[in-house]
Amino acid sequence: MYAVVYQFKFPSISEAKVAAGFCSESLGGKISEYDFLGLNILISKNGDLNINVKFEDTNSLKKFENDTNKLFNDLRNSFVFKETKFAGVYAYSFEKEAVSTEIQLTGPAYIKNN
Numbered sequence: 001m002y003a004v005v006y007q008f009k010f011p012s013i014s015e016a017k018v019a020a021g022f023c024s025e026s027l028g029g030k031i032s033e034y035d036f037l038g039l040n041i042l043i044s045k046n047g048d049l050n051i052n053v054k055f056e057d058t059n060s061l062k063k064f065e066n067d068t069n070k071l072f073n074d075l076r077n078s079f080v081f082k083e084t085k086f087a088g089v090y091a092y093s094f095e096k097e098a099v100s101t102e103i104q105l106t107g108p109a110y111i112k113n114n
Contacts, residue, residue: 002089005053022075036064068085
C-alpha cells in the first residue's frame with residue numbers, strides 16, 4: 001500500500017477548519033477518479049491540517065501527484081500556510097472496520113443437536 005501525506009500549517013485553527021472543508025469536498029469528489037484506497041483529513045488544535053491519501057499501486061499515486069498542483073491551487077491562493085509533502089510505502093497499517101457479527105433469524109428457528 002502506498003500513500004502521500006500533505007502537512008499544512010496554518011496560523012490558526014479557524015483557517016485550518018475552512019481549509020479542511022475545502023479539502024474534504026474537493027478530494028472527496030476525486031476518490032473514484034484517482035482510485036483512493038483511503039482518505040484521512042486531520043486538524044490539530046494548533047492549526048495543522050494533515051491529509052493522508054492511500055493507494056493500492058504506484059500508478060494511481062503518480063497520477064494523483066501529477067495533478068495535485070491544480071487540486072491545491074485554490075487553497076494556496078486563498079490562505080497563507082506552510083506546506084510539506086512526502087510519499088512512501090506503508091510499513092504497517094491497522095484500521096478497525098465496523099462490522100456487525102449479529103445474525104438475525106426470522107420465523108421459527110430449529111436447533112438440531114447431533
